[in-house]
Amino acid sequence: MLGLLFLAVHLLLAALSPLVVPYDPVAFAGGAAFAPPSAAHLFGTDNLGRDVFTRTLLGGRVALLITLAGIGLAVAWGGLLGMVLGLVGGWLDEALMRLVDAMLAIPETIFLLLIAGIVGTDHVVLILALGFLYGVGVIRIARTATLTLVAQDFVLAARARGEHQHTIVLRELLPNVLDMLLVEGALRWSWMLLAFSALSFLGFGVAPPTPDWGVMIAQNRSTFGIAPWATLFPSAAIGSLIIGINLFVGVLAKAIGLDRVDGITV
Amino acid sequence: MNACSLQIDQLSLGYRTQSGQVLPVVRAVSLTLGAGETLGLVGESGCGKSTLGMALLGHLRSGNALLGGRVLVGGADVFQLERGALARLRGQQVAFVPQNASQALTPTMRLGAQATEALTLHLGMDLVAAQRQVLDLFERLRLPQAAALLRRYPHELSGGQQQRVVLAMALVRRPAWLILDEPTTGLDVITQAHVLQLLQTITREQGTGMLYISHDLEVVAQVSARVAVMYAGELVEVAPVAMLFADPNHPYTSGLLAALPHVSGQRLPAPIPGQPPALHEISPTCAFAPRCSFVTRQCHAHAPPLGPSAGPLGLAEPLLPGTVPAASIHLVRCHHAQHVATVRSSARANGAGPPALPPSSQTATHEPLLVLHEVRVSYARPSLIERVRRIPAAPATVDNLSLVVHRGETLALVGESGSGKTTLLRAIAGLKAVEAGRMSFGATDLMRSVDQRPHEVRRAIQIVFQNPDASLNPRQTIAQILAQPLRLYFGLTSARCRERAGALLERVRLAPYYLERFPGQLSGGEKQRVAIARAFAAEPELVLCDEVISALDVSVQSAVLELLNALQAEQRVAYLFITHNLAVVRAIADRVAVLYHGRLCEVGPVAGLAEPPWHPYTATLLGATGVLAAATRPMLARDRADPAPPARGCPFQRRCPHHLGPICDEESPPWQELVTGRRICCHLKL
Numbered sequence: 001m002l003g004l005l006f007l008a009v010h011l012l013l014a015a016l017s018p019l020v021v022p023y024d025p026v027a028f029a030g031g032a033a034f035a036p037p038s039a040a041h042l043f044g045t046d047n048l049g050r051d052v053f054t055r056t057l058l059g060g061r062v063a064l065l066i067t068l069a070g071i072g073l074a075v076a077w078g079g080l081l082g083m084v085l086g087l088v089g090g091w092l093d094e095a096l097m098r099l100v101d102a103m104l105a106i107p108e109t110i111f112l113l114l115i116a117g118i119v120g121t122d123h124v125v126l127i128l129a130l131g132f133l134y135g136v137g138v139i140r141i142a143r144t145a146t147l148t149l150v151a152q153d154f155v156l157a158a159r160a161r162g163e164h165q166h167t168i169v170l171r172e173l174l175p176n177v178l179d180m181l182l183v184e185g186a187l188r189w190s191w192m193l194l195a196f197s198a199l200s201f202l203g204f205g206v207a208p209p210t211p212d213w214g215v216m217i218a219q220n221r222s223t224f225g226i227a228p229w230a231t232l233f234p235s236a237a238i239g240s241l242i243i244g245i246n247l248f249v250g251v252l253a254k255a256i257g258l259d260r261v262d263g264i265t266v
Numbered sequence: 267m268n269a270c271s272l273q274i275d276q277l278s279l280g281y282r283t284q285s286g287q288v289l290p291v292v293r294a295v296s297l298t299l300g301a302g303e304t305l306g307l308v309g310e311s312g313c314g315k316s317t318l319g320m321a322l323l324g325h326l327r328s329g330n331a332l333l334g335g336r337v338l339v340g341g342a343d344v345f346q347l348e349r350g351a352l353a354r355l356r357g358q359q360v361a362f363v364p365q366n367a368s369q370a371l372t373p374t375m376r377l378g379a380q381a382t383e384a385l386t387l388h389l390g391m392d393l394v395a396a397q398r399q400v401l402d403l404f405e406r407l408r409l410p411q412a413a414a415l416l417r418r419y420p421h422e423l424s425g426g427q428q429q430r431v432v433l434a435m436a437l438v439r440r441p442a443w444l445i446l447d448e449p450t451t452g453l454d455v456i457t458q459a460h461v462l463q464l465l466q467t468i469t470r471e472q473g474t475g476m477l478y479i480s481h482d483l484e485v486v487a488q489v490s491a492r493v494a495v496m497y498a499g500e501l502v503e504v505a506p507v508a509m510l511f512a513d514p515n516h517p518y519t520s521g522l523l524a525a526l527p528h529v530s531g532q533r534l535p536a537p538i539p540g541q542p543p544a545l546h547e548i549s550p551t552c553a554f555a556p557r558c559s560f561v562t563r564q565c566h567a568h569a570p571p572l573g574p575s576a577g578p579l580g581l582a583e584p585l586l587p588g589t590v591p592a593a594s595i596h597l598v599r600c601h602h603a604q605h606v607a608t609v610r611s612s613a614r615a616n617g618a619g620p621p622a623l624p625p626s627s628q629t630a631t632h633e634p635l636l637v638l639h640e641v642r643v644s645y646a647r648p649s650l651i652e653r654v655r656r657i658p659a660a661p662a663t664v665d666n667l668s669l670v671v672h673r674g675e676t677l678a679l680v681g682e683s684g685s686g687k688t689t690l691l692r693a694i695a696g697l698k699a700v701e702a703g704r705m706s707f708g709a710t711d712l713m714r715s716v717d718q719r720p721h722e723v724r725r726a727i728q729i730v731f732q733n734p735d736a737s738l739n740p741r742q743t744i745a746q747i748l749a750q751p752l753r754l755y756f757g758l759t760s761a762r763c764r765e766r767a768g769a770l771l772e773r774v775r776l777a778p779y780y781l782e783r784f785p786g787q788l789s790g791g792e793k794q795r796v797a798i799a800r801a802f803a804a805e806p807e808l809v810l811c812d813e814v815i816s817a818l819d820v821s822v823q824s825a826v827l828e829l830l831n832a833l834q835a836e837q838r839v840a841y842l843f844i845t846h847n848l849a850v851v852r853a854i855a856d857r858v859a860v861l862y863h864g865r866l867c868e869v870g871p872v873a874g875l876a877e878p879p880w881h882p883y884t885a886t887l888l889g890a891t892g893v894l895a896a897a898t899r900p901m902l903a904r905d906r907a908d909p910a911p912p913a914r915g916c917p918f919q920r921r922c923p924h925h926l927g928p929i930c931d932e933e934s935p936p937w938q939e940l941v942t943g944r945r946i947c948c949h950l951k952l
Contacts, residue, residue, distance in 0.1 A: 175739065
């Protein structure tokens with residue numbers, strides 16, 4: 001339940017923070033730069049004298065929006081393709097899986113930087129790039145899960161009935177793979193968030209004056225000795241979100257009825 | 267070898283749930299076994315047999331807890347033993363043979379090293395002597411090429427061979443007690459008969475005592491002198507084998523006996539209604555009362571004690587606490603034991619009992635429905651090099667098979683595991699391509715693949731699989747499972763599907779509230795009923811049944827057979843019923859076809875099976891099922907693995923006890939027709 005709470009607070013803040021923040025996130029807040037936390041500035045101020053509390057509250061909005069869309073895309077296309085490949089097998093499966101192996105051998109960040117460098121850092125581009133890249137790993141997971149399922153008699157029974165391939169994928173396979181996909185998706189979402197923050201940190205994600213945790217850490221890390229709060233609070237925000245997501249994964253598995261299926265009454 | 271007695275004294279074991287509750291698994295079990303005695307422990311699954319068996323080695327599975335009582339091996343309480351002493355107990359005095367041999371052997375260790383380990387470690391024997399002993403036992407257990415076997419790995423052996431290796435590993439230590447947990451359940455009938463025979467001979471020689479755990483009363487009767495029947499963690503009846511079979515006093519024992527299908531029997535086996543209670547549902551009074559036909563108010567008010575039976579061989583005076591019950595005493599836990607015994611014996615006198623079996627299904631006709639003509643199915647795929655060099659391909663899994671299934675009849679297809687039964691079934695279902703030959707269904711030719719067949723044909727042929735755990739999608743509710751064929755074949759709307767699904771459940775005798783359940787919440791028998799309902803949802807003309815009852819408990823098996831018979835009478839459907847058990851055949855089939863290595867040996871009406879002549883292989887199967895008197899039981903001439911069919915001649919040539927000579931090895935045997943209508947494929951003059 002703790003995970004759900006973390007996640008709910010984050011999502012709620014992301015949605016409502018523009019209405020409640022005390023200062024303009026991009027303007028000087030009227031005080032000195034590097035001011036320590038006080039009643040006026042709960043999280044202190046940063047190198048430019050901006051309110052860290054305000055910027056931290058707002059700093060997750062873009063990241064959450066982009067990564068949520070990205071992970072949805074990744075799980076959808078990766079999961080579907082993985083199930084289809086596992087079901088049909090043959091040369092198509094063989095060829096595409098070797099391609100997947102090749103893709104997985106290249107570090108994601110390099111790929112992302114490449115795309116961002118060539119196509120730009122438009123939000124739609126970032127969503128498509130993240131969705132494509134993180135879906136590759138999902139293919140492998142979904143295909144492996146499917147391979148153990150297609151050998152089972154209930155899939156054989158469906159084939160013997162003469163069901164269409166899409167019926168087998170959606171009705172027989174999907175319910176059995178769904179929990180794994182959701183867990184996998186939530187896990188990959190946290191990786192994607194980190195990767196996106198890293199992109200921002202490197203200057204390819206969210207463009208500067210817009211508040212973003214990755215950008216905040218990048219800009220304030222050189223002055224960590226003088227004003228640690230300007231780095232620590234956005235770091236804590238990322239950390240709590242990631243931990244929240246991971247705890248939420250467990251709650252999710254329970255909610256979709258894994259325990260009921262296994263015949264254990266709770 | 268150190269003979270010693272085994273005493274279980276008021277043993278109670280519990281299972282601790284996650285919420286901290288302790289549920290009873292074994293409830294105050296007391297048993298005394300003299301050195302070298304053999305006892306069979308019988309009951310349905312979930313009655314605590316295995317937990318009790320493990321406890322005799324001082325082992326509790328995770329979650330299990332000792333609640334009270336003692337287990338004394340040679341006077342020492344196994345639960346009080348120090349680590350070292352416990353290891354000595356398990357190494358030298360009590361040996362355990364688990365059900366699944368393939369999981370009991372370490373896959374990465376050679377068999378020689380595994381089998382000698384116990385001797386070198388526990389008995390301090392040197393390796394050469396240990397190997398000689400293991401080899402000796404391997405040979406006695408008739409394992410092929412015993413010397414070479416020592417260097418093999420477990421996966422290189424067949425299931426039957428693995429089981430014998432595990433048995434050898436247990437026996438080689440010459441333990442005082444051997445605990446066997448369903449050691450032959452996974453084996454086919456012929457191998458099982460072998461293993462049981464050897465087990466008896468060797469334990470008698472070594473003076474080893476045996477506790478044989480099984481759900482199969484027939485198997486237990488073959489190897490043990492006494493039988494203890496267990497229900498819901500309690501002993502409900504303990505008696506010498508002959509006495510228990512002749513005069514069962516507990517309604518549960520009586521039910522188990524009636525549930526056994528029997529080749530010679532003319533009656534349909536009678537199921538026991540209901541299923542054993544879950545751990546948290548066990549009644550503190552009589553646990554069997556909810557399923558019992560003799561139940562009275564007394565049964566719900568007082569727990570019946572385990573006392574001497576009222577029969578002629580029971581004891582007149584009550585047992586004094588602390589006295590050791592002799593091996594010939596008949597104990598029973600029932601308020602109405604006397605009543606049960608008299609009702610049963612008078613029923614036998616009047617010839618009443620379960621309904622008499624009709625000579626054949628009334629629905630059987632002579633109109634051909636499925637015709638197979640010289641069908642060949644093969645898994646062998648010659649490589650490019652083999653094709654270029656024209657190396658002959660391996661013999662096909664199923665070859666030259668011609669068979670007719672008539673409308674409305676039940677044809678049983680019998681054979682051991684690996685005889686190609688399932689392969690043939692898949693070919694008929696269009697899941698495995700036929701290589702040669704023709705198949706036709708009604709007036710239409712059957713296409714090789716299910717995708718090429720017309721909708722109507724797909725609907726008319728349905729399959730029920732062996733294992734309902736695998737054949738039902740665990741993530742679909744029963745309503746969703748039953749809706750699929752309805753939607754596919756009849757295009758029904760969701761509401762209509764639901765309605766029909768409810769009606770289907772009713773036809774397989776399940777309540778409508780099952781619609782909302784998942785397969786994981788059903789028992790094995792209930793799941794198989796759902797699988798049958800799914801097949802009948804298509805309103806089929808032919809149902810292919812692949813070992814549909816072999817994964818179920820004995821008490822449930824007969825109920826499923828009865829259901830299949832009833833559905834056939836209602837709907838004139840034909841069954842192609844695959845089984846390895848000839849006893850089941852009698853209860854359900856009109857005709858029987860015997861398959862060896864994918865080639866037919868014998869086809870004909872079931873009724874004719876009662877009398878010779880048989881095909882030598884059929885005779886072997888009958889012998890292994892325990893139908894023929896032990897003296898006339900033919901045994902296989904050579905008990906060797908026969909992994910692949912021979913390229914020429916009779917498929918049974920390598921194991922045939924009547925092998926005539928070169929003619930059997932070279933020429934395909936002719937079909938001979940008997941007066942009874944049976945046809946036998948053999949060179950012997952019948």
